[in-house]
Amino acid sequence: MSDNHKVIGRSVPRIDGPEKVTGAAKYTGDLKFPNMLYGKILTSPHAHARIISIDTSEAEKLPGVKAVITHKDVPELKYGLSPARWDENIFCIDKVRFVGDKVAAVACVDEETCYRALKLIKVEYEVLPAVLDFRHAMDEGQPLVHEEYERNINTEIHQEFGDVDKALAEAHHVRTDVFVGQRTYQAPIEPHSAISMWEGEKLTIYSSTQSPHYFQYYIAREFGMPMGDVRIIKPYLGGGFGGKLEPTGLEFAGAVLAKRTGRPVRTFYDRAEMFAHNRGRHAQYMEITTGVDKDGKILAAKANFMMDGGAYTSLGIASAYYAGALLPMTYEFDNYQFDMFRVYTNLPACGAQRGHGAPQPKYAFESHLDNVAADLGIDPMDIRIRNARRPDTVTPNDFRVNSCMMRECLEQVREMSGWDEKKKNLPHGRGIGVATGSFVTGAGYPIYRTDLPHAAAFIKVHEDGTAATLYTGSVDIGQGSDTILCQMAAEAMGYRYEQMKIVAADTEITPLDFGAYASRQTYMSGAAVKQAGEEIKKQLLDMASTMLSLPADDLECEEGVIFSKSREGKSLTFEEVARKHFVLKGPLLGRGAYTPPKLGGSFKGAAVGTSPAYSFGAQVGEVSIDEETGEITVVGIWDVHDCGKVINPRLLHGQVHGALYMGMGESVWEEVLFDDKGRIRNAELANYRLLTAVDMPPIQSEVVNSYEPTGPWGVKEVGEGATNPTLGMFSNAIFDAMGVRVNSLPLTYEKVWRALKEKREKEETIAA
Amino acid sequence: MPQAITDKDGVKRYLITLNVNGDAKTVLVKGNAILTNVLRDELDLTGTKKGCELGDCGSCTILLDGKPVDSCLMLAVEADGREITTIEGVAANGRLDAIQESMINHAAVQCGYCTPGMVLSAKALLTRNPHPTEPEVREAIAGNLCRCTGYVHIVEAVLAASQGRTAPADH
Numbered sequence: 001m002s003d004n005h006k007v008i009g010r011s012v013p014r015i016d017g018p019e020k021v022t023g024a025a026k027y028t029g030d031l032k033f034p035n036m037l038y039g040k041i042l043t044s045p046h047a048h049a050r051i052i053s054i055d056t057s058e059a060e061k062l063p064g065v066k067a068v069i070t071h072k073d074v075p076e077l078k079y080g081l082s083p084a085r086w087d088e089n090i091f092c093i094d095k096v097r098f099v100g101d102k103v104a105a106v107a108c109v110d111e112e113t114c115y116r117a118l119k120l121i122k123v124e125y126e127v128l129p130a131v132l133d134f135r136h137a138m139d140e141g142q143p144l145v146h147e148e149y150e151r152n153i154n155t156e157i158h159q160e161f162g163d164v165d166k167a168l169a170e171a172h173h174v175r176t177d178v179f180v181g182q183r184t185y186q187a188p189i190e191p192h193s194a195i196s197m198w199e200g201e202k203l204t205i206y207s208s209t210q211s212p213h214y215f216q217y218y219i220a221r222e223f224g225m226p227m228g229d230v231r232i233i234k235p236y237l238g239g240g241f242g243g244k245l246e247p248t249g250l251e252f253a254g255a256v257l258a259k260r261t262g263r264p265v266r267t268f269y270d271r272a273e274m275f276a277h278n279r280g281r282h283a284q285y286m287e288i289t290t291g292v293d294k295d296g297k298i299l300a301a302k303a304n305f306m307m308d309g310g311a312y313t314s315l316g317i318a319s320a321y322y323a324g325a326l327l328p329m330t331y332e333f334d335n336y337q338f339d340m341f342r343v344y345t346n347l348p349a350c351g352a353q354r355g356h357g358a359p360q361p362k363y364a365f366e367s368h369l370d371n372v373a374a375d376l377g378i379d380p381m382d383i384r385i386r387n388a389r390r391p392d393t394v395t396p397n398d399f400r401v402n403s404c405m406m407r408e409c410l411e412q413v414r415e416m417s418g419w420d421e422k423k424k425n426l427p428h429g430r431g432i433g434v435a436t437g438s439f440v441t442g443a444g445y446p447i448y449r450t451d452l453p454h455a456a457a458f459i460k461v462h463e464d465g466t467a468a469t470l471y472t473g474s475v476d477i478g479q480g481s482d483t484i485l486c487q488m489a490a491e492a493m494g495y496r497y498e499q500m501k502i503v504a505a506d507t508e509i510t511p512l513d514f515g516a517y518a519s520r521q522t523y524m525s526g527a528a529v530k531q532a533g534e535e536i537k538k539q540l541l542d543m544a545s546t547m548l549s550l551p552a553d554d555l556e557c558e559e560g561v562i563f564s565k566s567r568e569g570k571s572l573t574f575e576e577v578a579r580k581h582f583v584l585k586g587p588l589l590g591r592g593a594y595t596p597p598k599l600g601g602s603f604k605g606a607a608v609g610t611s612p613a614y615s616f617g618a619q620v621g622e623v624s625i626d627e628e629t630g631e632i633t634v635v636g637i638w639d640v641h642d643c644g645k646v647i648n649p650r651l652l653h654g655q656v657h658g659a660l661y662m663g664m665g666e667s668v669w670e671e672v673l674f675d676d677k678g679r680i681r682n683a684e685l686a687n688y689r690l691l692t693a694v695d696m697p698p699i700q701s702e703v704v705n706s707y708e709p710t711g712p713w714g715v716k717e718v719g720e721g722a723t724n725p726t727l728g729m730f731s732n733a734i735f736d737a738m739g740v741r742v743n744s745l746p747l748t749y750e751k752v753w754r755a756l757k758e759k760r761e762k763e764e765t766i767a768a
Numbered sequence: 769m770p771q772a773i774t775d776k777d778g779v780k781r782y783l784i785t786l787n788v789n790g791d792a793k794t795v796l797v798k799g800n801a802i803l804t805n806v807l808r809d810e811l812d813l814t815g816t817k818k819g820c821e822l823g824d825c826g827s828c829t830i831l832l833d834g835k836p837v838d839s840c841l842m843l844a845v846e847a848d849g850r851e852i853t854t855i856e857g858v859a860a861n862g863r864l865d866a867i868q869e870s871m872i873n874h875a876a877v878q879c880g881y882c883t884p885g886m887v888l889s890a891k892a893l894l895t896r897n898p899h900p901t902e903p904e905v906r907e908a909i910a911g912n913l914c915r916c917t918g919y920v921h922i923v924e925a926v927l928a929a930s931q932g933r934t935a936p937a938d939h
């Protein structure tokens with residue numbers, strides 16, 4: 001692992017920077033096509049209702065309306081993201097299941113006509129009682145969201161590893177705590193958008209998607225088309241965070257409207273519709289029990305969870321498994337039990353949000369661990385260091401961990417935050433908290449069952465060698481994969497980053513890649529790109545060997561220069577060798593593909609949470625609390641991440657900042673709120689309370705010097721891992737400041753104020 | 769009030785002139801046409817983004833007579849005759865503004881959807897206050913929401929530009 005890298009490890013500027021800062025970058029909603037129509041979806045105003053009739057005749061008569069469609073006009077086949085539970089229809093047939101469920105759609109000459117047409121569609125409903133509280137969804141006598149799922153159970157998990165009861169019986173101290181999480185939403189700033197068009201039997205969709213491949217697969221399946229006739233193109237994308245991972249009504253309805261009218265149709269969500277479509281973070285109810293020895297070493301843990309799935313499955317089966325699968329990552333223990341019910345409710349469906357399933361369980365576990373430490377009189381940092389996972393270990397649920405610097409992350413963040421000093425000296429009302437997190441570096445298995453590689457790439461060196469284009473199906477959703485992969489390609493080829501071009505995320509042009517989710521691109525797409533780059537380099541060195549009459553293994557290529565390792569002065573430029581290759585042998589191409597090794601155990605659900613590598617991280621946060629109002633001021637946050645080799649430091653820290661930002665919002669401010677009819681009360685960015693620049697504290701992000709032996713150049717995850725510790729870290733900092741524990745998210749000023757009031761009242765009663 | 773034209777269906781439209789990025793553009797708009805939509809749909813200036821259409825996110829920020837405003841909260845007719853700068857008008861003759869360059873070099877751009885609005889809010893700040901403090905920078909971009917960056921690199925980039933640097937200190 002020589003560190004003589006020329007292109008990776010440097011903060012090169014983003015390849016898309018100039019286009020983005022000048023407004024030239026085109027996002028899906030910025031595209032226009034000749035003759036294009038506008039499409040909108042009519043959604044349900046009720047949380048749960050039977051559809052008695054739909055009358056579209058008035059809407060059809062309105063001038064400017066080109067098509068009106070309902071369930072009668074589209075395939076009846078159910079779709080979804082998790083193959084085990086396809087439970088969604090393009091349009092509802094018998095009943096609607098949440099406020100926002102899809103009922104009909106229109107295509108019109110302009111947006112204004114769309115809204116008028118939607119108002120003219122008459123839907124007669126019989127309103128049904130709704131399930132709005134997930135804690136009671138399984139109770140006797142509750143209405144059923146889907147008749148075929150008894151007691152509203154969508155997913156049920158029972159896993160046990162080791163002997164939990166025995167370990168708890170033998171433990172020095174056993175404690176149980178209960179925590180509750182809230183529903184949050186990804187809230188990317190770019191609203192979802194799709195433009196669908198047909199040429200004969202071929203369907204093309206420009207879409208704000210995190211995975212053109214999954215869109216292609218699911219759309220082809222829904223319409224019974226060969227995948228080759230479905231082309232998905234991702235233009236610039238304005239943030240996803242998990243919310244743009246699955247095809248929506250925009251693509252399905254848009255495709256049908258475009259077919260009907262023979263014209264391109266742009267469909268889109270406004271901000272309120274995005275909230276209604278949702279697929280954000282599941283609210284979870286979490287009961288945690290652990291048994292520890294007298295030094296605080298964890299002997300066994302029991303997690304008993306329930307999550308609010310909303311009306312459909314989305315990626316929720318995976319979310320449910322992830323919630324438990326990633327709990328035993330950062331600390332070592334052998335005995336572990338995980339029970340989970342994911343239930344249906346008449347609310348928008350939940351899915352995969354940054355940190356997928358893991359941040360809330362982490363909040364629960366990290367808060368609980370501080371309670372245990374307090375019971376035993378152990379410093380929260382010490383109890384974590386004592387339990388920290390070591391490299392080359394296997395978790396109780398059979399995940400193999402290679403590189404792991406959990407302990408070093410904790411030690412470094414202790415140092416960097418001034419933990420010991422602050423722990424001693426912070427006044428009442430000021431507090432400091434620590435928490436850890438870990439995340440997968442890509443999922444070990446694809447979302448639908450297939451033996452296709454997870455990533456592929458090819459590189460074309462232009463005929464005169466002055467440029468090379470990387471073709472990749474990977475998806476830059478803002479995280480910077482286009483830049484990172486061009487750095488990796490240039491490094492592998494011995495080329496210059498500045499001469500790289502990229503074509504990405506177009507299923508007709510670029511090779512297969514599963515897309516941007518589960519923090520997989522730098523590692524998995526990077527592995528394919530590295531292989532493609534090395535294939536180019538090998539061909540170049542072979543050609544240069546003939547040109548220089550030197551053995552190929554005496555030659556090296558770096559930053560566009562091919563030179564002899566043994567003889568000074570013998571060199572050629574990349575350009576001249578590449579040109580010669582083209583003249584004598586035709587196009588200079590490199591190809592690569594990546595398939596993960598077989599991973600995980602053989603128990604039910606063993607596949608979820610498997611990954612070729614895991615990131616680790618630790619965060620410390622300092623808060624100050626106003627006892628009169630409960631107001632929380634964040635003084636500072638320190639993060640140390642074990643993310644393997646860093647390809648682009650600035651982009652990497654940007655990922656940590658963004659993940660932390662989302663986690664911080666979820667800790668204290670963000671929550672999707674509903675009224676008693678299942679309608680969202682705060683479907684706007686300001687009332688949902690996205691944090692602004694003035695709300696953000698100083699953030700310090702560092703990495704440990706780590707290397708993942710299975711990754712290209714030693715890389716692993718960064719994009720989501722830093723969301724995982726944040727919620728627990730805030731909970732612990734507040735606990736430290738006030739000596740009170742708020743047991744539900746978000747940890748609002750009001751909850752803190754109430755907890756303080758209760759504490760005071762209790763103290764007064766004791767004093768009296 | 770600008771000149772009004774009524775079509776055969778009785779729909780009234782107004783003939784307005786927008787001075788956009790130094791060019792006078794005359795367009796015919798309905799009284800209820802939102803300025804963002806006219807810029808994007810009629811003038812093809814799609815660098816002005818729509819994130820909420822409620823005045824919450826600042827993606828649609830433009831400079832109106834030099835002041836940053838949410839163009840989604842304005843009717844096009846209200847902008848008749850006024851000077852508008854959109855993101856497309858910030859770089860002059862193919863040369864990036866210092867703020868733009870600094871944003872690139874500091875990796876202050878991720879998905880880039882908030883970026884046009886951020887650049888314009890920062891531009892307005894540095895025009896009226898060339899040497900702002902960090903809290904002043906944060907205040908100036910507080911109406912521009914970014915879901916990607918936690919604002920860390922954005923604030924660094926604007927401060928650096930105000931100090932005549934466009935490369936980060938760690939470069």
Ligand code: FES
Nearest residue numbers: 819821823826840
């Ligand atoms: S689109 Fe104007 S403020 Fe959000």
Ligand code: FES
Nearest residue numbers: 879882914915916
């Ligand atoms: S860079 Fe994505 S919203 Fe700011």
